[in-house]
Amino acid sequence: MTLSKKALVTGGAGFLGSHLCRRLLAEGYEVTALDNLFTGTKANIYDLMDDKRFSFVLHDVTQPFWGQFDEIYNLACPASPIHYQKNPVETMKSSVLGMMNMLDLALKTKARLLHTSTSEIYGDPLVHPQVESYWGNVNTIGIRSCYDEGKRCAETLCADYRREYGVDVRMVRIFNTYGPNMHPKDGRVISNFIMQALASRDITLFGDGKQTRSFQYCDDLIEAFMRYMAVSPKRIAEFFGGKPLSKVCPGSVPSSSKIVTPDVPVINTGNPGEYTIKQLAEETLRQIPASKSKIVFAPLPKDDPRRRKPDITLAKALLGWEPKVPLREGLAKTIEYFSKMSGRQSAQ
Amino acid sequence: MTLSKKALVTGGAGFLGSHLCRRLLAEGYEVTALDNLFTGTKANIYDLMDDKRFSFVLHDVTQPFWGQFDEIYNLACPASPIHYQKNPVETMKSSVLGMMNMLDLALKTKARLLHTSTSEIYGDPLVHPQVESYWGNVNTIGIRSCYDEGKRCAETLCADYRREYGVDVRMVRIFNTYGPNMHPKDGRVISNFIMQALASRDITLFGDGKQTRSFQYCDDLIEAFMRYMAVSPKRIAEFFGGKPLSKVCPGSVPSSSKIVTPDVPVINTGNPGEYTIKQLAEETLRQIPASKSKIVFAPLPKDDPRRRKPDITLAKALLGWEPKVPLREGLAKTIEYFSKMSGRQSAQ
Numbered sequence: 001m002t003l004s005k006k007a008l009v010t011g012g013a014g015f016l017g018s019h020l021c022r023r024l025l026a027e028g029y030e031v032t033a034l035d036n037l038f039t040g041t042k043a044n045i046y047d048l049m050d051d052k053r054f055s056f057v058l059h060d061v062t063q064p065f066w067g068q069f070d071e072i073y074n075l076a077c078p079a080s081p082i083h084y085q086k087n088p089v090e091t092m093k094s095s096v097l098g099m100m101n102m103l104d105l106a107l108k109t110k111a112r113l114l115h116t117s118t119s120e121i122y123g124d125p126l127v128h129p130q131v132e133s134y135w136g137n138v139n140t141i142g143i144r145s146c147y148d149e150g151k152r153c154a155e156t157l158c159a160d161y162r163r164e165y166g167v168d169v170r171m172v173r174i175f176n177t178y179g180p181n182m183h184p185k186d187g188r189v190i191s192n193f194i195m196q197a198l199a200s201r202d203i204t205l206f207g208d209g210k211q212t213r214s215f216q217y218c219d220d221l222i223e224a225f226m227r228y229m230a231v232s233p234k235r236i237a238e239f240f241g242g243k244p245l246s247k248v249c250p251g252s253v254p255s256s257s258k259i260v261t262p263d264v265p266v267i268n269t270g271n272p273g274e275y276t277i278k279q280l281a282e283e284t285l286r287q288i289p290a291s292k293s294k295i296v297f298a299p300l301p302k303d304d305p306r307r308r309k310p311d312i313t314l315a316k317a318l319l320g321w322e323p324k325v326p327l328r329e330g331l332a333k334t335i336e337y338f339s340k341m342s343g344r345q346s347a348q
Numbered sequence: 349m350t351l352s353k354k355a356l357v358t359g360g361a362g363f364l365g366s367h368l369c370r371r372l373l374a375e376g377y378e379v380t381a382l383d384n385l386f387t388g389t390k391a392n393i394y395d396l397m398d399d400k401r402f403s404f405v406l407h408d409v410t411q412p413f414w415g416q417f418d419e420i421y422n423l424a425c426p427a428s429p430i431h432y433q434k435n436p437v438e439t440m441k442s443s444v445l446g447m448m449n450m451l452d453l454a455l456k457t458k459a460r461l462l463h464t465s466t467s468e469i470y471g472d473p474l475v476h477p478q479v480e481s482y483w484g485n486v487n488t489i490g491i492r493s494c495y496d497e498g499k500r501c502a503e504t505l506c507a508d509y510r511r512e513y514g515v516d517v518r519m520v521r522i523f524n525t526y527g528p529n530m531h532p533k534d535g536r537v538i539s540n541f542i543m544q545a546l547a548s549r550d551i552t553l554f555g556d557g558k559q560t561r562s563f564q565y566c567d568d569l570i571e572a573f574m575r576y577m578a579v580s581p582k583r584i585a586e587f588f589g590g591k592p593l594s595k596v597c598p599g600s601v602p603s604s605s606k607i608v609t610p611d612v613p614v615i616n617t618g619n620p621g622e623y624t625i626k627q628l629a630e631e632t633l634r635q636i637p638a639s640k641s642k643i644v645f646a647p648l649p650k651d652d653p654r655r656r657k658p659d660i661t662l663a664k665a666l667l668g669w670e671p672k673v674p675l676r677e678g679l680a681k682t683i684e685y686f687s688k689m690s691g692r693q694s695a696q
Contacts, residue, residue: 088508096444096501121488126474135487140469140500141507141612149497149504152488153444156497159489160436264489 004030004053006068008111010061010102011075013040015181016116016174016218018048020073023222025051032067036060038090039078044181061098062090065105071229072113074102077151079118081144081301082187088146095150096157103161103169112168114229115158119175119270119308120148129309132173132266159264168233172224175270175310179218179330180337189213189277190331193284194338200292203285207300209278214309216271217330220323224269227319239318240265261314270310271323283328287335352378352401354416356459358409358450359423361388363529364464364522364566366396368421371570373399380415384408386438387426392529409446410438413453419577420461422450425499427466429492429649430535436494443498444505451509451517460516462577463506467523467618467656468496477620477657480521480610507612516581520572523618523658527566527678528685537561537625538679541632542686548640551633555648557626562657564619565678568671572617575667587666588613609662618658619671631676635683 007024011017012033017040024031030053033045037058048054059065061076077094078084084091099115106113122130123138138148161167178190186192196203231239240261275283281295315321355372359365360381365388372379378401381393385406396402407413409424425442426432432439447463454461470478471486486496509515526538534540544551579587588609623631629643663669 088512089505092501092505092508093448100441123483135471135485137483137485138500139483140503141610141614143511145504146508149501152486153440153497153501155488156493157437157440160440160494163491164436262489266489 004028005070006030006032007071007073008032008034008067008069008105009073009075010034010098011040011077013037013042013044013056014075015044015179015183015186016177016221017073017075018044018181019179019218019222020075020225021045021048021054023226025054027226029053031055032057032069034059034061034065034076036076039080039083039183061101062093064101066108067105068109069105069111072102072106072111073225074099074113074115077147079147080183080186080188081147082185083183084147085143088143091146092150095147095154099154099157103157103167106167106169107161107165112229113158113170114225115154115169115171117155117171117173117266118147118151119173119268119310120144121152121155121173122308123148125308128307129272129311130268131311132262132268132314133260155266162264168236169265170228170236171264171266172228172269173266173310174221175216175268175308176213177216177218177221177270179334181218182334184338184341189280190215190334191338193281194288194335197284197288197291197293198335198338198342202296203281203293204296204298205277205281206298209281209295209297210276212274212276212307212309213280214271214274215280215327215330216269216323217325217333220271220325221269224315224319224321227321228267231318236265267315267318268310268312269315269321270312272310272312273327274309275327283331284335287328287331352376353418354378354380355419355421356380356382356415356417356453357421357423358382358446359388359425361385361390361393361404362423363392363527363531363534364525364569365421365423366392366529367527367566367570368423368573369393369396369402371574373402375574377401379403380405380417382407382409382413382424384424387428387431387531409449410441412449414456415453416457417453417459420450420454420459421573422447422461422463425495427495428531428534428536429495430533431531432495433491436491439494440498443495443502447502447505451505451515454515454517455509455513460577461506461518462573463502463517463519465503465519465521465614466495466499467521467616467658468492469500469503469521470656471496473656476655477659478616479659480614480616480662481608503614510612516584517613518576518584519612519614520576521614521616521658522569523564523616523656524561525564525566525569525618527682529566530682532686532689537628538563538682539686541629542636542683545632545636545639545641546683546686546690550644551629551641552644552646553625553629554646557629557643557645558624560622560624560655560657561628562619562622563628563675563678564617564671565673568619568673569617572663572667572669575669576615579666584613615663615666616658616660617663617669618660620658620660621675622657623675631679632683635676635679
């Protein structure tokens with residue numbers, strides 16, 4: 001009998017965390033999910049509860065947590081403005097204290113750690129598309145800062161724990177991701193549009209609707225996590241040298257191109273396909289033909305970034321990864337999820 | 349008999365903290381100085397020890413501290429790259445956990461809080477001179493990030509404690525400041541040059557020496573602290589409205605100009621007079637005629653900002669403040685301090 005690898009997933013009952021737990025179990029891991037259930041919900045993991053290799057622990061990552069794991073996936077943090085602005089100080093603490101606790105755990109147990117950072121660390125970017133070496137344009141004292149600066153601070157902690165203590169930490173900067181298990185009141189564009197369309201309420205576009213977003217389907221992201229954590233520390237060290245790489249492996253990148261990597265392992269993961277918010281609204285309505293929703297316009301919220309699109313050259317080169325699920329297909333699965341959920345709720 | 353106001357100064361045995369304690373005592377305050385003595389030293393406050401209104405507490409701000417104070421001055425954090433890079437994780441913790449602890453103390457005791465932020469939050473600025481509304485250009489994962497991002501995160505916490513809990517917090521972004529009580533091994537340019545010149549060792553210029561810095565004498569900065577903390581909460585709320593101010597008070601600013609303020613109280617304090625590093629080296633040598641030092645050049649360290657200069661319009665308008673001490677004069681006092689200290693050390 002082979003011993004299973006043990007994985008810890010913080011935010012394990014959340015949108016992405018629940019998909020990750022499911023995938024890790026499918027790959028043969030023993031999985032412990034931590035969640036304080038602020039935005040996560042046990043409904044996301046009901047189907048995993050009967051699996052003896054799965055444990056759920058109600059725990060807030062701002063408090064230390066100890067246990068023996070081979071791999072730690074740090075996903076805990078409210079990620080939508082509606083949620084993270086509800087208690088900005090706690091949002092900051094989830095990112096910063098949560099990160100410290102997970103880094104201390106990784107240090108003590110020699111676990112490999114994947115930290116999920118965010119495209120929000122680029123703020124309202126002055127460079128387009130965003131490459132990992134771009135430093136970002138972020139307001140320190142605005143109403144979104146609790147999330148953006150907390151996540152920036154978590155990156156710094158990762159970089160320093162790696163440099164100072166040799167913790168095998170790898171970071172991903174996640175761009176807009178969607179799919180089943182999203183919080184219906186997430187407040188972000190895809191769940192908003194679908195919920196509005198299903199209820200035949202007007203679809204609200206902020207600003208002129210011409211701001212673009214990239215939309216990554218959740219399964220693509222989880223695939224990137226799995227590939228990233230499977231890379232050997234030696235290869236990680238070679239790849240992230242902070243120097244131009246003249247030769248890159250699996251390689252959808254032509255071998256002649258030179259890629260500049262940061263000297264700390266951090267990669268963007270997102271779907272570089274750009275859609276305007278208006279296009280998204282139109283596609284959503286096309287897929288829900290019964291909807292009587294109309295498109296209406298409202299003012300842009302404070303500090304809302306105008307445009308964001310990942311450069312995924314590094315992820316392609318290191319992981320041979322790129323997103324596979326087209327928006328149309330991912331949207332269909334997401335609409336199906338929200339339809340069933342609305343059905344369940346209205347049947348109750 | 350009038351009851352004295354009670355002030356808490358974190359980092360009270362440090363360079364700026366010790367000057368602040370002295371000034372607060374002179375103004376009639378009871379003063380408690382906290383310091384973990386990592387870069388601070390009791391020698392900076394020996395002269396205050398006999399004053400019964402003064403207490404020193406050996407304490408690390410990463411741990412909670414409770415007591416009743418009218419005013420809190422949060423200065424604790426190693427501020428020179430040599431010191432803050434020695435233990436990057438602890439540097440981050442001083443900024444972030446220290447800030448949380450002081451904000452919690454201010455919240456509990458309804459104390460007014462002055463937080464000392466830094467021009468480093470602007471990073472390698474793309475806007476020149478730096479105004480408070482500039483968001484900065486900072487690397488999240490570099491070797492200076494522990495300081496820069498920790499300080500950015502502390503600002504975010506201040507902004508959120510003010511918005512969410514009504515804590516009367518005011519922030520200053522301090523630009524390069526020098527004077528007696530600087531750590532002789534601080535590693536920053538003024539102390540380096542003076543120590544090198546006094547020992548007749550070569551004076552090292554990094555890069556071509558043409559990068560400029562602004563140098564603020566410590567007494568000017570402490571004056572700004574005192575004025576800022578004396579402003580009424582009502583006036584603070586009026587001034588920091590996040591809107592253009594058409595009329596500004598004490599006013600070295602012409603009443604016709606419109607000033608845009610951030611909606612959280614934060615002001616730059618620094619001396620806008622620009623000097624190149626080379627000019628500083630030359631002035632130092634001019635003031636130490638006995639020195640046999642020569643000027644030599646070395647490569648620029650990683651992430652070193654090329655140029656930084658404060659816009660002090662807000663501080664002028666709100667406080668009627670501007671720096672008074674010319675570089676020549678402040679440098680003379682600083683050289684006198686370092687000469688005496690070197691004398692004491694060589695006599696031991």
